[in-house]
Amino acid sequence: MPTKATTNSSSRRSLIVLGVMMIGIGLLYLLSLLTFQESDYAAVSRLGFGDLLDPSSRSATLVQNWVGTVGAWLAHLSVTLLFGVFSVTLPVVLIGSGWVMIRDLSWDRWLRKVVLMTFWMLTLSTFAGWFALEFDSISSVMSGQVGFMLASLLQGLLSWGALILLLTALATLSFMTFKVDFSFLLNLDVSAFTQWVKQRLSSMRKLADAQKEVPRAAVSRPSEPQADTPKSSASSPASASASSAPPASTPAPTTETPASTQPPTKSSEEASSSSGNIEIVVGQEEEDAGTKDLGRAQKAAASGSKNKFQFPSEDLLDPATEDDTPVNMDEIRRVGDLISDKLKQHNIALKTHAEDDGEDRELRATVGPTVTLYEIEPEDHVKISRIGGYANDLKMATAAKGIRIIAPIPGKSAVGIEIPNSNRQMVHIRSMINKKKFVDSDMDLPIAFGKTIDNEIFMIDLARMPHLLIAGATGSGKSVGINTIITCLLYKLHPDNLKFVLIDPKKIELSLYRHIQNQYLAYVEGAEEPIVTDTSKALGALKSVCKEMDSRYELLKMAMVRDIKAYNDKFAAGGLEDDLGHRHLPFIVVIIDELADLMMTAGRQIEEPISRIAQLARAVGIHLVIATQRPSVNVITGTIKANFPARIAYQVASKVDSRTILDVGGADELVGKGDMLFSNGAQMVRVQNAFVSTEEVERITAFIGQQSHYNQPLVLESDEAEEAAGQGDVGDVDSLFIEAAKTVMLHQQGSVSLLQRKLKIGYNRAGRLI
Template sequence: MSRSKNNLVSRQEEIIGILLITFGLLVLLSLLTYNPEEQPGNIEIGQIDNQLGIAGVYIAYFLNHYLIGRPSFVIPLIITFMGWSMFRGHSLVNSLRWSVYLLIFAVYTSIILALPEVISPGATELGYSLSGRVGRIVAQFMHRSLGVVGTILVLLAMIMITFIGATKISFSEFITEFMQRTASIISFVKSRSKRVRKRPKLKKEPSASVSKGFDSADKEVIEDVELGRGNNDKSAKKPQMEMELEIQEPGDAAGAALRREFLDPGNYKFPPMELLSTPQAREDEITKDELYANAQILEDRLLEFGVQGKVTDISPGPVITRYEVAPAPGVKISRIVSLADDLALAMRAKSVRIVAPIPGKGAVGIELPNRNREMVYLKEVIRSKQFQDSESPLALALGKTISGKPYVANLDEMPHLLIAGATGSGKSVCLNSIIASVLYKAHPTQVQMIMIDPKRLELSIFSNLRHHHLNYREDLNEEVVTSPANAISVLKSLERIME
């Protein structure tokens, strides 16, 4: 019964969709063949240019004269789009949303077309209006109320707001992206122009007088160029007509572009701990009484669901608290795992995570989110015994475990490190913590970093490390690489050094 009802609804939607598509195409045809001289009161049968006949004249005249003028082309497109969505069985919510935004932009366009007619009546040479009555009335009202400049500013603001609402694109992000692309293009053009300037200009037959002017270094350069072309016969005097050299220094030459002198590395001092924020005392810290009370509530709730168990240990952490529950004999672990959603509701928690069993223990871990999250300070982790006792210069202070203990990882034991997450999940904070860990642990002679930041948002503050831990190509004129072209060049230079 339900299936036949769904089929009936689907057929009805297809029929409505076909009707809307047909109507939209007919309206579009009437607008495409619209002749402003053809008006409802001035029609001669047999001499109508509109391909839809008398109906087309009425439809086109109504849309162009009484509504929004030339931007009325959006209306049949919206009707056709809605019909296509119904025919394909797509959700009408998203289609309706886009249709409304298109109609709003069409009204804005109508107002803009009406402004010249309102500001300077008779300035247009057309015998008809492009804007329609709606656009003209709104433009006249705005012009009387706000003047020319005010009307333009308000229109721009309304267009920007509607654009943000329709596309979900931030104008600040759009401007930032545009500036980054522009800077990348400028940087690429500069790098190409430098390469062109560095190419040697070779003549067909160098004369003896010119060769005498060369010093020994210049002779070595010319010999290297000739060897690079595979010409081992030095006595041959073949004219070298065309020769283009890409400035890609092989081997040590590429590495030399990355090597620099440090600012007195012998007197380098590690950054003081005072630069980091000191942990503040918490007023809302969870007490032992609350932990024991929650443990008792957890036992009672488990018993209500037919699971008998005893909380044997509690591990409070900065974000969650783990309660270790030892189930009674005969209780299946799968039974406890299946109660995650029920326990979240019973404990009034956003979510419950069950670790069954805890590795190395005969207990099940039930993790509940804390009422108030604890702020984890980088200073705590860097001053911890785990970080200070680590011999690796790539020890990373990443935070705390679920039990509240400092967590330190060694980057040299990882093949790669990828930081990923949703917006606002802490990727930038994690990256800054990693860089700070290196600064507090490694000497500049031990660790060198190349930073690439195409967005120009995260790593620009570290450009002052150029005399210490930050390595860069001096010919690229930027310590933190922001151009994709420069990033490729830097990585190639780094690859040659590592090989």
């Protein structure tokens, strides 16, 4: 008996210790969730699991979570990937279990409560996911990935029946948890409420009839049967009679559209003919640089090069024909009136602003090449989230192909509603590269994607991004976007300063660039073709880029500089010796046209070199451009996504795909054919991608390829070759040693560059052979 009592006492002490530990861990867990910050994951994602405990790391100092890097990682796992904000149930369960152990309470009752709390967590998370699917203003952090996936599944199976099912589940859980008796609903006297509703409907009907009769009496004229429109019925008699006057007797106001934004091809009368309810703004074309300025800028880019290279002329591109289709002012007014009327039907009041011409306007329409942005400013008492909930109503009222609501517009106290134009204007690549904004740009890797809604050229510097993730459905313009990137860089950078590594699992998308292999392409030594089309060889190509990255970091270390620009400046000034392996380092742009094919064949193996390059290669001038037509979580994994803050989304099939690439909805409402959204984390810009035809690409590459000043491309050292060379004994030699010796004897001299040219191998391997 004493032995049994001692055993029970020891077991009891163990339970108390375990309970105290569970309560402590649960409190830390709860504190990490309460101090969760979405920005913490960007810092934590750059650390390995073993580095999470290292407080000296730079990323660890950026974490704002009160429990440090471990808390930030745990909070991200729970909130983002599991059950959203309702993941607080998990530490509550942990703390409660510890308390049950300490107090030696009944486990049966506690387990029933745990099951009930679990159902509450799943139901509320799914309910929040349903709201996130229906309303873009609801953050996906509320539901987490689990709740969002469950809501997507239910909505796909039941549509609006999913809401009924979730409400039923909430009512059932409320009954089981709080013992709510719903029988009182059967005894309610609803007669008073029904009578009140009837009175309200009757008074609203009388008021509507009165509003219809007054404008008719005020504007009824024998010669104007068309004056009875929804717009005239909502206006006052004075404004109705003024708007019905002949156009010749009405002076054209000059404040309708500012002079700085009026296109030269549009008359001021047409640009200012908008009604008193809407202000129409048409962006002005930017100034051309001219062929001479373009040639001068290209010569400046090639200055200092020992090889004379002739840049392609803009004459190789199709002429940017002037679009003579005028802006349909009547359509813009009609759509603006429909938006205003539909919002007022839902009791969303809009502010009016007095203009210089004395008229009050509720809307401002900015006409772009693809869409028109309607800006509205709701009254102070109106919740902005309500406007986003009426997206489908506005889409049906305006008969638009797609509608995107920006609530609010960043930097403005207004809400934006983007609606596609009935007549789209094509944006040509020639109209991008011959503008002063592109020619005079001092960016390292300038890319002119297209035009914004304000008709401004949208440019980015790939060197500052520093990588780009592109997604879009088939036929949305993704391949044209890649051609735009390459074309802009070919027109701006000398071959000595730029090299491409092209990986094309589709085998046909990038095949046009074979002509420029000696000028602009870099490929792995021993490769049969400069463009990687075999998915089994793509992994080796990316590993070779990683080796080039490591080699460049060694050169920067020896030169005691921090980035490629400082290194090249120091090398050009003669501050670095060639004997130590120093050389001019060009920018390397790695383009992967279809990531999904690589992920299907290589999976995690392909993810590792992509993550290494994305994390480390910016300082040494290596940049990634990855495109896919399947923006799913299996292709765009969390590791890849965390290292690509700059993303482009063309039209996608669903809101889930849009959230995968952009973290928000909107890409599913694009209209295709180059219509895209660019996001760099801080801003979201809608752009009409410039069009580059296949014939234009063929002319450009043929012109560059016929120049014989370059007799070899840049060759990257094969990863397999170095591994094979490093696995032998001390007496083993490289397989090319005999051929290298013959080459040196034949030319009576030996150098690294000689072996590179004659044996077509990389710099590091040639250095070992010497």
